[in-house]
Amino acid sequence: MKKLLFQFDTDLHPSVFDTVVGYDGGADHVIGYGGLTPDKVKALVEGTIFTRAPKDKKNTAIFVGGSDIVAGQALFTAVQSHFFPGFQVSVMLDSNGSNTTAAAAVAKLATSGPLAGKKAVVLAGTGPVGQRAAAMLAKEGAEVALTARTMARAAQACADIKTRFGVNISPVEAFDNEARAAAIECANIVLATGATGVELLKTEHWQHNNNIEMIADANATPPLGIGGTDMMDKGIGRHGKIIWGAIGFGALKLALHRACIAKLFDDNKQVFDAENIFALAKEMA
Numbered sequence: 001m002k003k004l005l006f007q008f009d010t011d012l013h014p015s016v017f018d019t020v021v022g023y024d025g026g027a028d029h030v031i032g033y034g035g036l037t038p039d040k041v042k043a044l045v046e047g048t049i050f051t052r053a054p055k056d057k058k059n060t061a062i063f064v065g066g067s068d069i070v071a072g073q074a075l076f077t078a079v080q081s082h083f084f085p086g087f088q089v090s091v092m093l094d095s096n097g098s099n100t101t102a103a104a105a106v107a108k109l110a111t112s113g114p115l116a117g118k119k120a121v122v123l124a125g126t127g128p129v130g131q132r133a134a135a136m137l138a139k140e141g142a143e144v145a146l147t148a149r150t151m152a153r154a155a156q157a158c159a160d161i162k163t164r165f166g167v168n169i170s171p172v173e174a175f176d177n178e179a180r181a182a183a184i185e186c187a188n189i190v191l192a193t194g195a196t197g198v199e200l201l202k203t204e205h206w207q208h209n210n211n212i213e214m215i216a217d218a219n220a221t222p223p224l225g226i227g228g229t230d231m232m233d234k235g236i237g238r239h240g241k242i243i244w245g246a247i248g249f250g251a252l253k254l255a256l257h258r259a260c261i262a263k264l265f266d267d268n269k270q271v272f273d274a275e276n277i278f279a280l281a282k283e284m285a
């Protein structure tokens with residue numbers, strides 16, 4: 001029986017990245033639907049749960065993606081609201097690679113040193129990756145702050161994280177590189193999760209900061225988020241700090257994403273979100 005992965009995306013066009021990883025993770029066929037909102041998924045979900053016998057339902061799964069993590073969470077919840085005993089399929093949330101990317105970055109940082117009790121700053125942490133990473137760092141016992149170019153954006157992201165994970169993240173307004181350098185002055189861990197191709201710090205903003213122990217940067221598109229690092233850095237030392245570049249931890253992100261897709265087809269009751277994706281990342285790191 002063919003393994004079918006239904007890709008439910010909150011953006012107009014379902015993510016090509018997620019389609020490719022869907023196939024690479026073991027789906028025989030990936031079917032994408034874009035522009036989805038909670039009120040539009042009932043019939044789609046019914047199509048997944050009513051079509052195969054109980055023993056065969058494990059061959060159908062749903063992947064929720066898109067560039068807005070809050071919209072993704074709402075869609076993920078709506079999908080599951082249409083399940084009932086005996087009628088459900090496995091489901092995964094990974095808007096913009098948020099869970100898998102954040103989990104891989106934080107898990108790799110954890111291999112380089114303890115996170116508990118450390119001061120961590122997530123630069124440009126308002127996107128899907130940054131929000132998940134901030135939550136994971138906080139769950140590991142770090143004291144976490146998150147920056148955005150406006151206080152309103154930072155505060156909203158912290159409130160959304162609190163609602164979902166129950167952890168307190170401090171919002172910080174940091175409009176430019178100088179303000180971001182000030183925001184990391186007391187930080188032990190810096191994780192950059194800014195938009196593709198946006199430089200958040202230059203080398204001089206971090207190289208002489210003696211508080212910083214570890215830096216990770218999610219952006220693999222030049223210019224990198226953290227100047228003076230290399231996207232291939234795999235926990236190497238630069239200016240006395242341990243550096244993880246986007247491709248350096250990205251291999252784990254891809255392996256993790258594929259592993260989660262494969263597990264969706266183990267049975268029809270898998271529910272993959274931040275907590276169990278992060279747990280798997282720590283096993284794989």
Ligand SMILES: NC(=O)c1ccc[n+]([C@@H]2O[C@H](COP(=O)([O-])OP(=O)(O)OC[C@H]3O[C@@H](n4cnc5c(N)ncnc54)[C@H](OP(=O)(O)O)[C@@H]3O)[C@@H](O)[C@H]2O)c1
Pocket residue numbers: 096097101124125126127128129130147148149150153154193194195196197198218219220246247249250251253254
């Ligand atoms: N390494 C990997 O395996 C991997 C996998 C997936 C994604 N990624 C990367 O992870 C990063 C984060 O992804 P995402 O989807 O969470 O990002 P995103 O939502 O596109 O952007 C994150 C934040 O960047 C800030 N930003 C945008 N333009 C900016 C500018 N000109 N100056 C300063 N800040 C700016 C915005 O914050 P405010 O407007 O609130 O200031 C935005 O919320 C991206 O670089 C992405 O390519 C890496």
